[in-house]
Amino acid sequence: MAxxxxxxxxxxxxxKILVPVGERVDAEDPVMVVESMKMEIPVSSEQGGEVVELMVSEGDAVEDGQVVAIIQT
Known part of the structure; x- marks a missing residue:
């Protein structure tokens, strides 16, 4: 498992966090939405698997390239 x-x-x-820990996602499914400059940008998983950890909460500030979730395939 990766x-x-x-x-x-x-x-x-x-x-908004769209997928809680323990739920499965498919490749390209949005895991959360980040608001930047009044635009809503979906943050998607590159591969399918189970969300095992969320590194942020709703309302948290994030930087470009920051790890926001871990998916286990």
Missing amino acids: RIEVRAEVTGKVW
């Missing part, structure tokens, strides 16, 4: 790091692609604020 652990995949899901990274924010923009600097902004976590607006």
Whole structure:
């Protein structure tokens, strides 16, 4: 089993977490939404698997490239 790091692609604020820990996602499914410059940007997993850890909470500030979640395949 591989652990995949899901990274924010923009600097902004976590607006909404869409997938809780323990839930499965498919490749390209959005895990959360980051608000940046009044735009809502989905943060998606590159591969399918189970969300095993969320590194941020709603309302947290995130930086471009920051790990926001871990997916286990």
